[in-house]
Amino acid sequence: MTAQIPVTVLTGYLGAGKTTLLNRVLSENHGKKFAVIVNEFGEIGIDSDLVVGADEEVFEMNNGCICCTVRGDLIRIIGGLLKRKGTFDAILVETTGLADPAPVAQTFFADEEVKKRTKLDSVLTVVDAKHVMQRLEDSPEAADQIAFADVLLLNKVDAVTADELAIVERKLRALNPFAKIHKTQRCEIGLDKILDQGSFDLQRIIEIKPEFLGDDHNHHHHGHDHDHDHGHDHHDHNEMKHYHDEDMDSVSLSSTKPLNPGKFDSWINDVLMSKGPTILRAKGILNLADADNRYVFQAVHMMSEGAFAGPWPAKDKRNSRMVFIGRDLDAEALKQGFTACQMA
Template structure:
């Protein structure tokens, strides 16, 4: 099944009290014309008005806007497989994680289970963050930092509860951890549902159409083969004047080559890297130009899990440039850079 015909899945995460429930409430109750299946930890915690529920069976609640809501009772794979067998195709599936959960295991489900892979694709990890309390959480809760690092989309909520300088500070802290996610400021999670769901945020092609500098978050030194990024946000020009933080714990590393890569060297190197260092690598993504190959190769990874495929032909007017990004903790940056450069055809 082609990626386009698979059901997109959004993993929704965020620390306790950030506003995830508010966002889920809107998805399940607003007249947005879409059919979403929402998988939550506890339906009761969502606090949906009973008037909005039109039917329920086996803890699957049908909403009057066409969406359904079900609770995780055991295996996520089983639930997703069950949803796929239900009548009527869903526009998308949303999986809520608990406020204390690391999103990695949920995201990995879409890499490791063949049945799920056949029918669903991971569309984005969306993190709801609390503008007022995030700075404190980043100091005392490693889960909060993981949730920011993993995000493709960040909904920075409760911006009305902080001053402009405080907002600038919290945004700088977010960018120090994850320079690549799309960031939306909200009050009470008031955001267009289309800005959060079905974003194709794991689709690097689409990201680069929207934001051509997406993978070029490196310093501006004239390196021929690579850019190395210290977590500073150089590519969001509207952020000039913000305080820039270097997060000592979380790193992002961006590599680039204008020369083709040797697939017989690159693929074993990447596989070995994630097997040996995958515990430290939270996310990896890349677009690759292989020698003697007219197709772009795209890969993405979560810890030790990788998936990749030939995506499409390189366009005639397109620079055949390879770009790879790693986000993680205690990354062996020099070794990664040297390994990457050994894969470049000279």
Template sequence: MEVEQDPRIPVTIITGFLGAGKTTLLNHILKADHGYKIAVIVNEFGEVGIDNELIVESGEEIIEMNNGCICCTVRSDLVDIMKNLLHRKFADISTPVHYDRIVVETTGLADPGPVVQTFLAEPLISNFFKIDAVITVVDAKHAEYHLDHGHEAKEQVAFADVILLNKTDLVANDNLVQLESRLKAINSHAQLMHTRQSLVDLNQILGVNAFDLDHKLKVDPRFLEEHHHHHHEDDVFSIVLTETRPLDLDKVNDFINDWLVEHSTDTYRYKGILNVQKTNKRVVFQGVHMIFGVDTDREWNVGEDRTSRIVIIGKDLDEAWFKARFSECAVAEASA
């Protein structure tokens, strides 16, 4: 007897705390030769989006949501986006979208519960889309701290169908064993895999039909209730730094060093694209707490806005200090 296949469009939800490697995983998915046509929804915590600019050019439909967190203030926006995607796939001939799969990358502060609820509680959406799996990326280097100091990281692990324990090369084996035991204590249901640079066999995360509603209800029996909302801690917020003048790389380095000495513990995640003097390439800057990297990206396009932007997400940060110090990184007028 053949089992009838579910005709609905599968949705993969990628979650994980700030800096775990979600965008790296998304880029891995978009660059791979898997034969899928994917529509991507990217949600960022902050008014200015950086992730969308760091996603590889793939020809896929990329939709950015950066006016709030997908699990609370902009859930209605997610509903509108899904309905628009349906319309453009099946009804709108002028701007059609060809896709057979959806990937949603949530902000690092998102609770997956309300996101999942959106796909189950809205009749039109649940009729056309099904959740394939909730993939939670865990930063092996900083997971213990995040699990100790915030509830979001615990919720992301608890709601996972698949856990990618990422950055395993940065942690000693004994610490990995201890962390893995802690993750399994939170969620023994999920498949757990070790990864570096978020590299994983995509057959293990796409088309796996791993979503288990019964398990989600055990984690949070109320998560399907319409008025069950998620709230972030008030002391966690984002800072946006911008500078239209070219930057002096030595001054940027001094700024970063002072920043990490004074504020690294409370700086959860930071990403930026910088216009640095004496190079025609974008300089990408990103990190988590004390661990950061700086690298050159593609060349700036002709006529492209070269404003340098950094988005910082953290706790109890001195916004005035960050803005003043970043402004000091600009090249002096006389030497520009």
């Protein structure tokens, strides 16, 4: 079997610092050769035949279901790149600030040829610390891009005060409880922190830890959105967290009791079938009854996959965790459905 080429999707609003990051990836000596698919050549400082222009063409497959929308231009371009394999090791896809990231991600699951030859590594969103609050006010795409991300690069942190930064960070956490957040100036970050993340690799999703405000800096605690269970849950009950941000929500669920596999399967299928269009991302690490290994689950809208992925870490309790990110989520219904999957 031919090795799959990793793909990183780079999103973010105009001016957030995407081009700075792109130029760094292209020019730094990291031993990897990237093919880069850009929305416009504009300020890309590198003239390489591996920099390709895209048209952001969103195609509906199977009669217009939102979950089957893909980027036709990416299918075409990746198909073309793969015909000269061996000349690059990884692909970086840049999207505009106005792009919906879901069709980009879905392209890597929906098109069989793309799926066979490449693998989506992660969605990386660059956020401008100074302007993001305003962007969130005036453009719904900004919330989509943050909510969709696996890695958030909170850039231009030097342009805001510590208090402002804390507010921004809390906002990002509310929109997206599972992304890794890195704070940067001029996108200065080790590329190992943004590339090869394996965010869509079920075998590598080892924890879902809604960390509200990291542990490494000053912040204001607000009791209601502080996470009490940094890996050591003492409560023998079902937990739910629900963060509401205008219409973008995230719902975190956890359970200390094992789940009934059949019930979970039918519940999650039902949720995705009925609510898929409003669910941007979902991830879960689950303790299914009578299974020795962790069951890892993820979904982008209605497209989902799940697999057993290795044993539970010895020191961890076998707590099931799930996170849903989407619009107008019915937190109470999700909680009830999830709770009903628990073994008696």
